[in-house]
Each structure stands twice: as structure tokens, then as C-alpha cells.
Amino acid sequence: MSDSLTGPGTARPQDAAAPEPGTARIPTLWLGLMAGPLSFGIAGPALVLDDIAWDLSTSVSTVTWGVTAFGWGIAVGTPLMAGLLRHRGARAALGASGLLVLLGALLVLTVPLLPAVIIGCALQALGTAGLTSIAMSLTDSARSMGFVTASLAVVGSTSPLVGSLVNDALNWQATLALPAISLIGLLVVIRRVPTRPTSTAAFDGLGAVLLTAVVTALVFVPHYPAVAGVVSVLTIAALVWHLRRRPQGFVPAVVVRSPVFLISSVLALLLAVANFGMMFAVADALSDHTSWSSGRIGAAMVWPMLLGGALSWAVVSLSAKVGRQPVIIVLVALSAAGVVLASVSTVAVLLLLAQALASIAAASGQGVFAVHSTKAVPDEERPAAIGLFNLCYLLGAAFGPAIVSLM
Structure with missing residues (x-):
């Protein structure tokens, strides 16, 4: 890391994630596999809601509560599982998160009733939120963090298409259970993580x-x-x-009072609002200004989001070599350019380019600002910082579409 990204009394990611004696370094690939499938729960059901509603003899708007339950679960689960990580250690937190994912997947696979589907989605969300936060806390460099956040973006960009294909090949229940793929990564990671907690304070x-x-x-x-x-x-x-x-409680005061943490979290939230709002705005614009079918629009929007996710890994890796301010300027400029371009254009290629710019900014910002925010707090509070930071990003994902719909 560049010295411009660190300060006195802060720790580098590799220091914060230093393994206990006898524990092996965790390959980044497995961390990405453990984190990425969370995105299946957010976007995977997008193209199969009609089939779910038909089979359950209800309306699409009612079925959408399953998606809402997943959104609630990842928002709540992110800080809660980060707290479990602080007080019980990574192995216990991974075990609890994995159990929640497994129970949720079994519920949606075996009980085709709406209440079971909603509860199953919420359980999977709670678990995958924990797996994602833990994966990010176990990264040991900006490049590793970039790979984990890029995996979330790449999976998210292909989730609607993958969910539709799984529905066609198997059924919609299998589509809703796709987040359980994260358990593959869990089986490898859980054997290599430290068992000691990062905080010895009483649970708040x-x-x-x-x-x-x-x-x-x-x-x-x-x-x-x-x-x-x-x-x-x-x-x-x-x-x-x-x-x-209680300044050393579940929400540590040293974290939320850190200017670098607050600025990083707010920027990540704003970039997420722009990106996820643009997904809906660009889709509506393509529907209004082209003769494309909804299927073609969905397929066309895969490449800008996939490009954004793929490029974000390189952006996050390169951010370690430059100062914080240039990175902030570039990412904010990319997002703003995307919003402006989408606002003034009706040409399909330009609308898709606008989505690509917003996607690059948001996916890169999640990784870059996660590194900034965790480096600004003491080592023992890194799990809490990761959880609270991800919470801000996920709230941006929830608010973006809502703001677009109001406009």
C-alpha cells in the first residue's frame, strides 16, 4: 500500500488479517467464491417472478416480498455477523453463517409455500451477508479486496440470466437457492481461518x-x-x-467517529445509489426509446455491468499505488458522467455506456473505500468497520431504485 493511504496508528490490511500460528493463508479465489453468490439472491429472481407467482397462485407483487426479505436480511446480517466475528472469532462466525444459508436453501427447495419462501430467502441473506463480510475482513491486500468485491459485481451482472437458465433447466426453487453456492468456498475457508476473537469486550x-x-x-x-x-x-x-x-459496544465509537471511515462509507453509499438506480433508469429508457423486447434489454445490460465488475478488480489493485484523493475524484467523476449521459441521451449505445461508467465506479468504490475505511480504524475493530461499511453500500443499493421510481 502507498503511504498516502495509511496514517499513524492504523494497520495495513495484511496486518489486520494476520493468521494465527498454524493457520494457512487463504487463496483469494476461495474468498471470492464465498462472497460472490450473495448477488444471486439480489438479482437472480428478477426474470422468474412470474413463474413463482403462477406456481404459488399469487401475484408478482406479493412474491416480490421474497426479494424484499433478502434485502432486509443482507442489511441486517452484515453488521450482526460482523459483531459475531469480533466476539466469537472467524470460525464460529463462518459456521453460523453457513448454517443459516443451508437452512434457508433447504427451505426454499423443499417447501413451495410463500411464507417458507420468504423465510428461506431471509435466512440465506443473513448467512451470505456474514460470509461476504468475513471474506472481506480476511483479505490481505488491496488486490485481494478488489477480487472479492469484483466477484460480487460480476455475479450480480449475470444473475438474472443465470437465474432464468436455472429456472428453465430445473425450477424456480433452484434459482432461489443459488446463494448456497457460497458454501463451496466456505468448506475450504473455514479450515484455514483463525479461531480467536478480535474483541474481548462483553457482547453489547x-x-x-x-x-x-x-x-x-x-x-x-x-x-x-x-x-x-x-x-x-x-x-x-x-x-x-x-x-x-457504551463507546466500545456493538457499534464502536472509534469507527463511526473516524472521518476517513465516514467519508468512505458515504461515498460508497452515493456510488451505489447512482449505480443501482441507473439499472432501473437505463432499462426504462431502453424500453421507451427502442423496440427491444424485455429479454433483449436484459441481455444487453449484462455487458456494461459485467465490464464494470471485471474492471473494478484492476482499479482497486491500482488504487494502492496512488493517493486517496485522486481515486475519489476519478470514481465520483465516472459516476457523475454516467448519470449525466443517461439523463441527456436516448441512444441505446450511449445509455449502455452510461450504465458501464456507473457500474465501474460503484464496484470499484466498494473495494477501494472498503480498504480506506478499514485502514482508518484499529486492527481489533476491522470486522465492525467492514460490517458497517457494507451496510452503507447495501443501503445505497436499496435506495437507488426507490429514488428512480419516485422521480
Whole structure:
């Protein structure tokens, strides 16, 4: 890493992830395989909702609650599993996350009833959120972090197509169970991780409950803005009050008071809002200004998102060689250029180019700013920083489409 990305008292990623004696270095490929399948739960069902609704004798809007449950699960599970990692160690956190994924997958595969589908999606989300956060905390360089975040973007860009193919070959239940592929990576990683916790402080149960309440309220803001907005303000106020009483609790004060962490998290949120909002805006624009079918639009949008995910690995790796400010300027400029281009253009090629720019910025920003945010906190708080950072990025993914729909 460049010295411009570090500061006094902060640790390099490789220091934070230093293995215990007797534990082996974890190949980045397995970390990516453990993290990437989370994206199947977000976008995989996109093209099979009609089939699910038909089989369950209900409406598509009702079935969409399964997707909402997955979104809630990854938002809540990200900080909760990061807390488990801090207090019980990586092996215990991986075991709990893997068990949740397995139970959720078995539920959606064996019980074709709407309540079971919703619960199964939520369980898989809780588990894969933990696997993703743990994978990111186990990275030992910017290049490794870039590979993990690129795997999320690449899988996400192909998820609707893969989900549709699995539905055609097997059934929609298998499509909903695709996040369980992460268990393959888990089986390799769990044998190589350290067992010691990174924090010896007593578990802060009230802090965990308050953060879960905040996240739940924020996730439902796009659906019930008035009620969820008021609840969000109240729960955030309660969490801030608790943070002052217990600065070393579930949400460590040293993390949320770090200017570098806050700036990195806010930037990641904004880039995610732009990228995921653009996915819907560009699809609508292509539908309005071309004669393409929905299938052709979906296929055409794979390449800009896939390109963004693939290039992000290189961007994150190169970011270690330059200062923080140039990277921020470039990524924000790419995202802004994409938004402006999509706003003023009606040509298909330019709309797809706009999506590619936003995708490169968001996928790269998740990796680059994750490195920045975790380097700004003490080693023992790295899992908490990863969890809270990913929470901000995922909230951006939830808010982006909602903002576009309101506009």
C-alpha cells in the first residue's frame, strides 16, 4: 500500500488479517467464491417472478416480498455477523453463517409455500451477508479486496440470466437457492481461518438490537416512507444515545467517529445509489426509446455491468499505488458522467455506456473505500468497520431504485 493511504496508528490490511500460528493463508479465489453468490439472491429472481407467482397462485407483487426479505436480511446480517466475528472469532462466525444459508436453501427447495419462501430467502441473506463480510475482513491486500468485491459485481451482472437458465433447466426453487453456492468456498475457508476473537469486550446486546432496528426501519423507508422515516429517526437517536454510554459496544465509537471511515462509507453509499438506480433508469429508457423486447434489454445490460465488475478488480489493485484523493475524484467523476449521459441521451449505445461508467465506479468504490475505511480504524475493530461499511453500500443499493421510481 502507498503511504498516502495509511496514517499513524492504523494497520495495513495484511496486518489486520494476520493468521494465527498454524493457520494457512487463504487463496483469494476461495474468498471470492464465498462472497460472490450473495448477488444471486439480489438479482437472480428478477426474470422468474412470474413463474413463482403462477406456481404459488399469487401475484408478482406479493412474491416480490421474497426479494424484499433478502434485502432486509443482507442489511441486517452484515453488521450482526460482523459483531459475531469480533466476539466469537472467524470460525464460529463462518459456521453460523453457513448454517443459516443451508437452512434457508433447504427451505426454499423443499417447501413451495410463500411464507417458507420468504423465510428461506431471509435466512440465506443473513448467512451470505456474514460470509461476504468475513471474506472481506480476511483479505490481505488491496488486490485481494478488489477480487472479492469484483466477484460480487460480476455475479450480480449475470444473475438474472443465470437465474432464468436455472429456472428453465430445473425450477424456480433452484434459482432461489443459488446463494448456497457460497458454501463451496466456505468448506475450504473455514479450515484455514483463525479461531480467536478480535474483541474481548462483553457482547453489547442492546447495541445489536438498536442497530437492527435502525437498519430494518431504513430498509422499509422506500416502501412506507412516512412511518419508516419517523421510526428511523427515533431509532438512530436511541443508538447515538447508547453509543455515548457504551463507546466500545456493538457499534464502536472509534469507527463511526473516524472521518476517513465516514467519508468512505458515504461515498460508497452515493456510488451505489447512482449505480443501482441507473439499472432501473437505463432499462426504462431502453424500453421507451427502442423496440427491444424485455429479454433483449436484459441481455444487453449484462455487458456494461459485467465490464464494470471485471474492471473494478484492476482499479482497486491500482488504487494502492496512488493517493486517496485522486481515486475519489476519478470514481465520483465516472459516476457523475454516467448519470449525466443517461439523463441527456436516448441512444441505446450511449445509455449502455452510461450504465458501464456507473457500474465501474460503484464496484470499484466498494473495494477501494472498503480498504480506506478499514485502514482508518484499529486492527481489533476491522470486522465492525467492514460490517458497517457494507451496510452503507447495501443501503445505497436499496435506495437507488426507490429514488428512480419516485422521480
